[in-house]
Amino acid sequence: MTLQTSTTTVNIAGSYERDGFFLPYDVLSHGEAAELRADFEAAEQELAGRPEDLAILRSSPDRVLPSFDKLVRHPRLIEGVSEILGPDLLVWNGGTFIKEANSTHIVSWHQDLTYWGLSDAEEVTAWVALSPSTPASGCMKFIAGSHKHSVVEHVDTFDANNLLSRGQEIAVDVDEDDATDVLLSPGQASLHHGHLFHASGPNTTGERRIGVAIRYIKPSLKQKDGQKTLARLASGTDNFGHFRLADAPNGRLSEVDLARCRDDAKLRREVLFKGVEDQKGQRY
Ligand SMILES: O=C(O)CCC(=O)C(=O)O
Numbered sequence: 001m002t003l004q005t006s007t008t009t010v011n012i013a014g015s016y017e018r019d020g021f022f023l024p025y026d027v028l029s030h031g032e033a034a035e036l037r038a039d040f041e042a043a044e045q046e047l048a049g050r051p052e053d054l055a056i057l058r059s060s061p062d063r064v065l066p067s068f069d070k071l072v073r074h075p076r077l078i079e080g081v082s083e084i085l086g087p088d089l090l091v092w093n094g095g096t097f098i099k100e101a102n103s104t105h106i107v108s109w110h111q112d113l114t115y116w117g118l119s120d121a122e123e124v125t126a127w128v129a130l131s132p133s134t135p136a137s138g139c140m141k142f143i144a145g146s147h148k149h150s151v152v153e154h155v156d157t158f159d160a161n162n163l164l165s166r167g168q169e170i171a172v173d174v175d176e177d178d179a180t181d182v183l184l185s186p187g188q189a190s191l192h193h194g195h196l197f198h199a200s201g202p203n204t205t206g207e208r209r210i211g212v213a214i215r216y217i218k219p220s221l222k223q224k225d226g227q228k229t230l231a232r233l234a235s236g237t238d239n240f241g242h243f244r245l246a247d248a249p250n251g252r253l254s255e256v257d258l259a260r261c262r263d264d265a266k267l268r269r270e271v272l273f274k275g276v277e278d279q280k281g282q283r284y
């Protein structure tokens with residue numbers, strides 16, 4: 001994949017520290033983003049009659065498609081995220097957020113780290129656009145500086161229209177007028193902090209909106225509750241062993257990888273749905 005050069009990493013750490021995010025960050029060319037999207041959508045077609053595996057593809061494409069494994073380890077992403085977290089990086093998850101054309105699905109105001117059961121906040125999300133991210137398509141909105149709060153109270157709504165696992169929503173008022181729209185072209189990314197207040201609205205366009213939310217963590221973090229989940233070493237070394245290290249995918253949609261993801265998804269659900277185990281997530 002060719003590297004883009006229009007954004008330097010020089011100002012990433014400063015903006016991130018001040019605002020809790022950095023954008024836009026050039027990662028892939030339009031052509032590369034289109035290729036990745038085509039590979040993903042072909043895989044969706046292949047799994048069309050297998051809902052459980054289709055859900056795995058959408059929530060963990062990096063574990064079942066070599067092209068997405070390559071994306072999460074892309075030198076440009078590693079370079080940008082390392083400015084914030086340092087050279088040793090694990091990918092804790094690399095799932096997609098999809099809003100179909102003319103979809104009412106939204107994401108309520110939330111902070112990512114609320115329910116992930118991680119021991120620390122040294123986590124960065126790189127959200128890579130595979131389609132235009134605009135207010136009309138339901139782009140994310142960020143509240144600059146809100147990452148300086150630790151986790152605030154959230155209420156679970158389990159609203160079927162909400163793409164979050166528990167439909168969780170920040171219980172304090174958020175002034176939408178203060179929000180920054182995350183405007184991205186295909187192949188660009190935003191980087192955001194796990195305590196940042198963020199949300200996204202419906203997709204009012206006739207095109208699908210697709211983003212890949214890659215959650216990078218430092219290997220020193222631990223899963224506080226439950227068993228060790230899988231994480232992929234994306235850069236540097238893991239001197240801690242707090243996660244089970246995932247290998248590269250065995251191939252495209254291999255049965256072995258799909259089975260591993262099914263097992264890992266069970267462990268993750270125990271963490272994400274702690275206290276409300278009988279509920280089902282809405283996203284996939
Ligand atoms: O894709 C979206 O609309 C929301 C994504 C999000 O909340 C996240 O990546 O943390």
